[in-house]
Amino acid sequence: MAVFTPIALSDISEWIARDFEIGTAIDIRGIHGGIENSNFFLDTERDGQKQEYVLTIFERLSAEQLPFYLEIMRHLANKGIPVPKPLANHAGAILFSLKGKPAAIVSKLPGLSRLAPEEYHCELVGKMLAKMHLAGADFQHTQANLRSLPWWQKTVPQVLPHLNTAQQGLLRDELATQADFFASADYSALPEGASHCDLFRDNVLFDPKGSSASDTQQDQLGGFFDFYFAGTDKWLFDLAVTANDWCLAENKQDLDPGRLRSLLDAYQAIRPLTKEEQASWSLMLRAAALRFWISRLWDFYLPRNAHMLTPHNPQHFENILLSRKKI
Numbered sequence: 001m002a003v004f005t006p007i008a009l010s011d012i013s014e015w016i017a018r019d020f021e022i023g024t025a026i027d028i029r030g031i032h033g034g035i036e037n038s039n040f041f042l043d044t045e046r047d048g049q050k051q052e053y054v055l056t057i058f059e060r061l062s063a064e065q066l067p068f069y070l071e072i073m074r075h076l077a078n079k080g081i082p083v084p085k086p087l088a089n090h091a092g093a094i095l096f097s098l099k100g101k102p103a104a105i106v107s108k109l110p111g112l113s114r115l116a117p118e119e120y121h122c123e124l125v126g127k128m129l130a131k132m133h134l135a136g137a138d139f140q141h142t143q144a145n146l147r148s149l150p151w152w153q154k155t156v157p158q159v160l161p162h163l164n165t166a167q168q169g170l171l172r173d174e175l176a177t178q179a180d181f182f183a184s185a186d187y188s189a190l191p192e193g194a195s196h197c198d199l200f201r202d203n204v205l206f207d208p209k210g211s212s213a214s215d216t217q218q219d220q221l222g223g224f225f226d227f228y229f230a231g232t233d234k235w236l237f238d239l240a241v242t243a244n245d246w247c248l249a250e251n252k253q254d255l256d257p258g259r260l261r262s263l264l265d266a267y268q269a270i271r272p273l274t275k276e277e278q279a280s281w282s283l284m285l286r287a288a289a290l291r292f293w294i295s296r297l298w299d300f301y302l303p304r305n306a307h308m309l310t311p312h313n314p315q316h317f318e319n320i321l322l323s324r325k326k327i
């Protein structure tokens with residue numbers, strides 16, 4: 001669990017009662033699992049009914065960067081895509097300040113993560129990802145993915161001293177390959193728009209409808225959340241990030257053909273890939289692997305203070321990159 005900024009009920013009760021239409025705050029609990037922000041489940045009571053929200057204190061993103069993330073969630077939610085909807089106060093604002101940091105309150109989605117997904121789950125995710133891309137096509141705001149090539153180029157020199165010679169070679173070579181790819185005509189031709197850019201298994205919830213916990217074939221998509229790495233990016237990058245996490249084989253590095261087919265077929269049933277996208281797929285899988293290898297190295301070797309922070313394992317994405325280079 002990472003709670004960088006602790007919040008107690010007494011810190012927010014008056015504010016909630018005064019500025020919102022959501023009744024009385026009755027409970028606030030730090031959430032396990034996240035590594036970027038301080039997240040809390042916030043319960044309120046209104047007219048005898050319990051209501052559930054998620055309160056986020058943003059630890060790294062600035063008040064200037066945040067409107068993009070909150071507005072894309074509002075835009076998608078208004079179009080029926082199951083994503084958290086930011087809550088507006090009486091004045092219509094959706095971005096607030098708490099303990100001197102930016103903060104937001106969003107609706108709590110139903111369900112739980114499926115960390116061992118079946119092909120069926122990959123299909124649900126592929127279909128909704130394509131719908132989300134199309135629903136975001138008329139979103140007016142743009143903001144670069146802040147964890148794309150310029151950030152990789154800035155961060156790689158900081159992590160290189162911590163790596164062995166083989167890892168340094170792999171990282172340098174892949175960065176150069178990706179810089180060439182990003183400068184190519186093929187890359188420029190790829191369609192882009194608002195993208196999640198971090199659609200890992202732990203950022204998707206499923207609402208179990210089956211009669212038992214093991215009856216996962218009845219799951220329905222509860223929603224996508226954690227849009228705080230989103231940006232205007234190539235849709236293919238979003239799909240590659242998703243494939244690299246959802247479609248792993250038993251060895252946890254190669255792609256599992258069945259899961260991958262389910263994801264891609266479902267995505268393409270809604271938005272078929274262009275010929276440039278098809279041609280760029282293997283390089284984009286590598287870009288997606290590199291992105292998370294670098295960020296995990298950065299979190300691992302240059303950690304921040306948090307009360308309970310468990311950095312993700314960088315080796316996992318080194319293995320995935322090596323595997324994607326063989327495709």
Ligand SMILES: Nc1ncnc2c1ncn2[C@@H]1O[C@H](COP(=O)(O)OP(=O)(O)O)[C@@H](O)[C@H]1O
Nearest residue numbers: 031033034035036037054084107108109225226
């Ligand atoms: N809108 C939401 N609805 C339901 N659960 C949520 C929501 N937002 C966050 N969570 C829960 O909080 C946990 C951490 O959130 P996450 O956004 O992944 O944190 P971080 O941005 O710090 O990585 C998630 O694993 C999930 O259980």
Ligand SMILES: N[C@@H](CCOP(=O)(O)O)C(=O)O
Nearest residue numbers: 034035036198200226292312
């Ligand atoms: N998904 C990324 C890290 C971001 O963490 P999240 O909890 O915000 O998804 C990774 O696995 O490296």
